[in-house]
Amino acid sequence: MRLRPLARRRPSAALVVSFLALFVALGGAGWAALRIPPNSVGTAQLQNFSVGNAKLKPNAVGPAKIMPGAVGARQVDSSQVQLRVTSSCLLGAVQSFSASGDVTCTPALPSEYGALPRATTLGAGPQQVASVSLPAGQMGSTYLVIGNVRIDEAEGTDPQSVAVTCSMSLGGGAATDGAFDADLGGANPTNASGTIPLVLPISISGSAQTVAIGCSVTASPAGHAPSVTVTPSIHAVQTAVNDDN
Secondary structure: OOOOOHHHOOOOHHHHHHHHHHHHHHHHHHHHHHHOOOOOOOHHHOOOOOOOHHHOOOOOOOHHHOOOOOOOHHHOOOOOOOOOOOOOOOOOEEEEEOOOOOEEEEOOOOOEEEEOOOOEEOOOOOEEEEEEEEOOOOOOEEEEEEEEEEEEEEOOOOOEEEEEEEEEEEOOOOEEEEEEEEEEOOOOOOEEEEEEEEEEEEEEOOOOEEEEEEEEEEEEOOOOOOEEEEEEEEEEEEEEEOOOO
């Protein structure tokens, strides 16, 4: 039995049509890319997630390309963007905000008032050496007032016994007292130093009132007064306020 050479066989019509269809399939995409009319590809022609970062030029998408409300909390990096604050502090003050908008609260610090230390040389009679004005609401406020008086004494021409008395008071009302005693004398001139602590809880209402420290010095014998310098300070902390305004 003799086999007919393949070269002498003519391709069938079906084979020719198959090769023609393959050629069109392979070259049709390139033809379509060159022949697509402008603005002919829209949302309906794009598959979901078909356009990624690699297909976008740098800075190609700006504010004008984003629809209002299209970007929300799920689309942003919460470590880079502060979201809207979602809560508040009913008591105290705001301490910090989280990236998600949550608020951390802290108790409000009490009001504080004070007078800076200032050295004063005492004379022969009582002398006011420091004061501070404290406000009060209509229904009243309470304070804890702490005073401290540093005393520096230097001997005069003769040995003496020296006493320094200081008082802290609220106007003509509540008051507290303290004293410092020292003996200055001997063959050589001597000095003495000390402190008088003063603590006064007070309650005031209506208008502002003043807390003051006054000091006086006495020496025995009284012929030659020593040099006495006091350096007072006042620190007042509001402990409560009762004001419905």
